[in-house]
Amino acid sequence: MKNTGTVTLHTARLTLRKIRLSDYFVMRRWYCNPALGRYSQKNSVNTRGDCIDFILRRVYNYYFKRRLNYYAWAIVLDGKMIGFVVLNGGEKDLYAIYYMLSEAHQRQGYVKEAVTAVLAYMKTQRCRAIFGNCDSNNLASASILEATGFRFYKKVDNYYHYPDGRTGDRLRFVYKLKEKRND
DSSP states (O other): OOOOOSOOEEOSSOEEEEOOGGGHHHHHHHHTOGGGGTTOSSOSSOOHHHHHHHHHHHHIIIIISOOTTOEEEEEEETTEEEEEEEEEEOGGGEEEEEEEEOGGGTTSSHHHHHHHHHHHHHTTSSOSEEEEEEETTOHHHHHHHHHTTOEEEEEEEEEEEOTTSOEEEEEEEEEESSOOOOO
8 A cells, every 4th residue: 555645635514625725814813823822842832933934844745755655734614725634654554643723713613524534534544653742731632533533552650841931741542443464
């Protein structure tokens, strides 16, 4: 089985597609929201520069590096990007998932719907397991991981160190797609 990279996926309400440069103009409106950065280790508030950097890195991996073990989807509702799902890694067929959704579209099941579609797609790829991490206080993210089939793996105390000086415990979840082969 070969990896095919990010392809367009459809759900009942959403389209998941590659992130485009033009997404910047919509994404910057919600990506820079301080409420979305409260569990971010890099910045408590993302800047417009962070937004364009995020998009450029994804576009570079798609079109210039042509990485087929790289997965990053824009979550699109009614033609407008409202969030993203990214899988990082690929080493030893293990990936880490992270996602973000605009505050206006939260608590409506969109991330759960998008992650469910991504997990179904990843079953067709060379992928053994996907890990999801979240701060122990980020109950929304933990519930999304559990609702989509991830299983609690372990808790790491004082793992996250935030720009404002806080620390947070990390909850790690795992979604196993295939058992490790000993060849």
